[in-house]
Amino acid sequence: MGRKLLLDKINVEGIRHYDVYRKEGGYRSVEKALKMQPNDIVEEVKKSGLRGRGGAGFPTGMKWSFLAKPDGVPRYLVCNADESEPGTFKDRFLMEFIPHILIEGMIVASFALGSNTSYIYIRGEYDWITDILEQAIKEANDNGWLGKNIQGSGFDCQMYVQRGAGAYICGEETALIESLEGKRGNPRIKPPFPAIKGLWDCPTVVNNVETLAAVVPILNEGGDAYAKIGVGRSTGTKLISACGNINKPGIYEIDMTISVEEFIYSDEYCGGIPNGKKLKACIPGGSSVPILPANLLLTTAKGEKRLMNYESLSDGGFATGSMMGSGGFIVLDEDQCIVKHTYTLARFYRHESCGQCSPCREGTGWMEKILLAIESGKGKMSDIDLLWDIQRKIEGNTICPLGDAAAWPVAAAIRHFRDEFEWHVNNPEKCLTENFGLRHYADPVYVAES
Amino acid sequence: MSEEIKTMKVTIDNITIDVAPGTTILQAARQIGGDVTPPAMCYYSKLEGSGGKCRTCLVEVAAGSTADPRPMPKLVASCRTGVMDGMIVKNMTSEKVPEARAGVVEFLLLNHPLDCPICDQAGECHLQDLGYDHGKEGTRYQFARRTFKKEDIGPFIQLHMTRCILCYRCTYVANQLTDNRVHGVVDRGDHAAISTYISKAIDNEFSGNMIDVCPVGALTDKTFRFKNRVWFTKPVDAHRNCKTPGCCGKTTLWMRGSEVFRVTARKDTWGEVQSFDGKPGWICNTCRFETKNAESWTIEGLTTISRHSVIGVNKYKTLDMPKETTKAVMNGVEPKLLMDIHNISEVNKPGVHLSDIKGPAHSTNFKKQ
Numbered sequence: 001m002g003r004k005l006l007l008d009k010i011n012v013e014g015i016r017h018y019d020v021y022r023k024e025g026g027y028r029s030v031e032k033a034l035k036m037q038p039n040d041i042v043e044e045v046k047k048s049g050l051r052g053r054g055g056a057g058f059p060t061g062m063k064w065s066f067l068a069k070p071d072g073v074p075r076y077l078v079c080n081a082d083e084s085e086p087g088t089f090k091d092r093f094l095m096e097f098i099p100h101i102l103i104e105g106m107i108v109a110s111f112a113l114g115s116n117t118s119y120i121y122i123r124g125e126y127d128w129i130t131d132i133l134e135q136a137i138k139e140a141n142d143n144g145w146l147g148k149n150i151q152g153s154g155f156d157c158q159m160y161v162q163r164g165a166g167a168y169i170c171g172e173e174t175a176l177i178e179s180l181e182g183k184r185g186n187p188r189i190k191p192p193f194p195a196i197k198g199l200w201d202c203p204t205v206v207n208n209v210e211t212l213a214a215v216v217p218i219l220n221e222g223g224d225a226y227a228k229i230g231v232g233r234s235t236g237t238k239l240i241s242a243c244g245n246i247n248k249p250g251i252y253e254i255d256m257t258i259s260v261e262e263f264i265y266s267d268e269y270c271g272g273i274p275n276g277k278k279l280k281a282c283i284p285g286g287s288s289v290p291i292l293p294a295n296l297l298l299t300t301a302k303g304e305k306r307l308m309n310y311e312s313l314s315d316g317g318f319a320t321g322s323m324m325g326s327g328g329f330i331v332l333d334e335d336q337c338i339v340k341h342t343y344t345l346a347r348f349y350r351h352e353s354c355g356q357c358s359p360c361r362e363g364t365g366w367m368e369k370i371l372l373a374i375e376s377g378k379g380k381m382s383d384i385d386l387l388w389d390i391q392r393k394i395e396g397n398t399i400c401p402l403g404d405a406a407a408w409p410v411a412a413a414i415r416h417f418r419d420e421f422e423w424h425v426n427n428p429e430k431c432l433t434e435n436f437g438l439r440h441y442a443d444p445v446y447v448a449e450s
Numbered sequence: 451m452s453e454e455i456k457t458m459k460v461t462i463d464n465i466t467i468d469v470a471p472g473t474t475i476l477q478a479a480r481q482i483g484g485d486v487t488p489p490a491m492c493y494y495s496k497l498e499g500s501g502g503k504c505r506t507c508l509v510e511v512a513a514g515s516t517a518d519p520r521p522m523p524k525l526v527a528s529c530r531t532g533v534m535d536g537m538i539v540k541n542m543t544s545e546k547v548p549e550a551r552a553g554v555v556e557f558l559l560l561n562h563p564l565d566c567p568i569c570d571q572a573g574e575c576h577l578q579d580l581g582y583d584h585g586k587e588g589t590r591y592q593f594a595r596r597t598f599k600k601e602d603i604g605p606f607i608q609l610h611m612t613r614c615i616l617c618y619r620c621t622y623v624a625n626q627l628t629d630n631r632v633h634g635v636v637d638r639g640d641h642a643a644i645s646t647y648i649s650k651a652i653d654n655e656f657s658g659n660m661i662d663v664c665p666v667g668a669l670t671d672k673t674f675r676f677k678n679r680v681w682f683t684k685p686v687d688a689h690r691n692c693k694t695p696g697c698c699g700k701t702t703l704w705m706r707g708s709e710v711f712r713v714t715a716r717k718d719t720w721g722e723v724q725s726f727d728g729k730p731g732w733i734c735n736t737c738r739f740e741t742k743n744a745e746s747w748t749i750e751g752l753t754t755i756s757r758h759s760v761i762g763v764n765k766y767k768t769l770d771m772p773k774e775t776t777k778a779v780m781n782g783v784e785p786k787l788l789m790d791i792h793n794i795s796e797v798n799k800p801g802v803h804l805s806d807i808k809g810p811a812h813s814t815n816f817k818k819q
Binding site (some may be wrong): 167184350351352355356357359361366386396397 | 502505508524549557591596642
């Protein structure tokens with residue numbers, strides 16, 4: 001098994017509490033950081049090659065260096081803990097069992113960015129984790145890691161936890177900022193980006209929980225050492241929340257050199273598909289990213305082994321690849337119906353669309369209705385092309401990426417599983433009781449689209 | 451120091467114009483005018499922060515600026531994107547824009563009821579104009595349209611939520627014009643709705659301006675409701691010495707004979723409230739709803755409607771008639787002539803005076819044949 005940086009102490013009893021966490025070497029990175037210059041910390045993060053773990057994979061150091069620093073204007077750090085992507089539950093695990101690693105990473109980041117007030121915006125459904133985080137913040141406060149003049153360095157930092165009210169869209173950074181300001185969680189029109197005009201019109205950095213937690217090992221071991229783990233531009237370790245038809249669903253910390261095949265079938269990780277079933281398809285990075293059929297998941301269109309990292313998973317673009325996303329690894333076996341699965345996702349996006357811009361507001365509902373019709377045996381052959389056309393008109397034409405996130409799963413399902421949609425249309429009664437099954441998808445017979 | 455103001459050169463559909471820094475693409479296009487201008491359903495230049503939502507004004511930016519001539523990867527909302535020096539914008543000359551815009555029109559009309567014949571906004575509805583200019587005939591939507599429960603929001607304004615396209619303009623009016631915001635958007639997604647919080651009636655001197663900014667028939671004038679069609683009334687410019695602070699007192703009266711049917715603020719070419727001395731000419735509810743006698747007003751003359759209304763610009767002149775024969779449309783079946791109204795009804799005879807006709811054609815007239 002590869003190296004663990006975030007979850008190496010997860011089995012220590014009482015690691016949730018400050019005393020144990022400190023004894024196991026916690027808060028060393030803050031001690032180190034406070035002796036450094038803030039810009040050097042940003043440089044260190046740049047050197048590490050850390051990429052945002054929330055889904056987009058934007059280099060964190062770069063994001064930090066974009067932060068505007070006008071005089072007399074406060075700057076804010078906001079932790080995006082609004083983890084609502086179906087299939088993604090890595091942040092929940094981290095915050096629930098080692099909350100102090102997030103607090104520690106946030107103190108370092110706050111110092112690097114010069115933020116004296118930092119927020120954790122947590123999804124409303126995680127109410128018990130809110131209590132855990134608040135307890136952790138209190139412990140950090142009591143031991144002089146937060147508040148005024150942290151460890152005698154002269155740096156002040158306050159930290160607050162804010163609960164959301166149950167909206168997926170508030171995981172989009174500008175909608176999150178709006179919600180944090182107490183407004184309706186509608187995404188803002190960019191530019192200006194939050195790094196220039198964010199929370200209360202001040203420069204703001206919004207980072208994912210795992211990204212901020214990863215700052216701790218980067219500071220402890222140095223950016224160069226962190227960059228040596230992994231492969232290419234996918235440095236460090238990544239938390240993967242695996243679920244679906246696998247023997248061992250759960251959170252796995254991987255260094256990004258292992259292959260997808262190994263991840264699914266080895267006993268160290270998911271432990272294979274239960275009941276001797278065959279792999280049909282997989283969504284490798286949370287519900288928004290394109291679904292891949294088994295053959296394309298295990299090997300790329302070029303015939304290479306697909307690895308669990310940013311580059312390899314997106315190899316081939318959307319035609320034959322997918323995305324790393326937020327690391328929500330959803331596995332579907334031969335008994336799963338792709339149409340029903342796509343309908344479930346479309347229903348989710350319809351429910352979560354904020355309703356601000358028209359393509360997403362109207363398009364998501366339309367797609368859901370058509371998919372329901374096909375799933376329940378009332379679809380027409382022309383509906384499949386219509387779905388394709390609708391998703392094409394949503395993608396890229398909306399204010400925020402939710403439109404894209406709603407369009408991609410539908411596009412990928414039609415691209416790779418068109419036979420199954422057509423089978424549903426041709427067998428309106430059979431499709432209610434039977435499944436399309438595997439057919440030829442499990443074998444590597446895929447011919448790249450010309 | 452010289453008083454030279456630096457201008458930015460922007461090219462939209464091959465027409466170049468110099469504009470002041472901070473101008474958006476849409477404003478620059480409006481300065482050029484004509485077909486170059488993208489349509490806008492949610493953007494309202496007099497309301498701060500509006501725009502970016504409806505996506506009808508999407509344009510393609512073929513070159514970002516002279517300094518960075520890379521094209522922008524996605525279509526951008528022209529109402530909220532500032533121009534850069536040397537920017538090249540494609541609106542109708544773009545290959546992507548007309549298709550994307552037709553898609554947006556289809557999305558906007560998806561849940562919009564086609565009740566134009568009974569809608570007070572018909573004839574001056576921006577969605578009608580948009581549908582005519584950029585939409586496609588027919589819809590591919592086969593499901594029941596979304597409906598809302600009726601909500602009473604006070605004595606002057608009629609809210610018809612099923613017609614709403616969620617442009618948010620009225621909430622900006624509520625935020626920026628009235629001192630007591632009592633309405634906004636509740637719920638989300640395709641069930642989001644304009645509503646007064648807990649159905650509280652809108653009670654403010656400037657609430658009536660919501661009717662003027664509403665691009666569709668979602669907010670209409672209760673005092674004018676079903677009284678007349680807008681194309682039967684004659685608009686005249688008028689003013690009165692209004693004492694309400696903030697009211698400009700300059701209005702358009704929609705008259706028939708000597709009767710004032712409706713009072714609205716004066717609109718400019720783009721369907722927005724006109725500015726007077728640099729300030730938007732919002733009017734108060736007293737002027738709008740309670741001053742409906744011609745004697746209270748000083749009439750200035752006929753209003754010229756330059757662009758608004760699809761009928762007004764004679765777009766139906768070039769209406770394409772179907773070229774297929776009835777036989778082709780009906781899969782080879784010849785149409786069966788049930789009655790020839792041209793021979794029976796006197797109305798169709800050339801040169802007949804209507805007062806000479808005794809009455810309408812009756813079934814007995816046909817039976818005789």
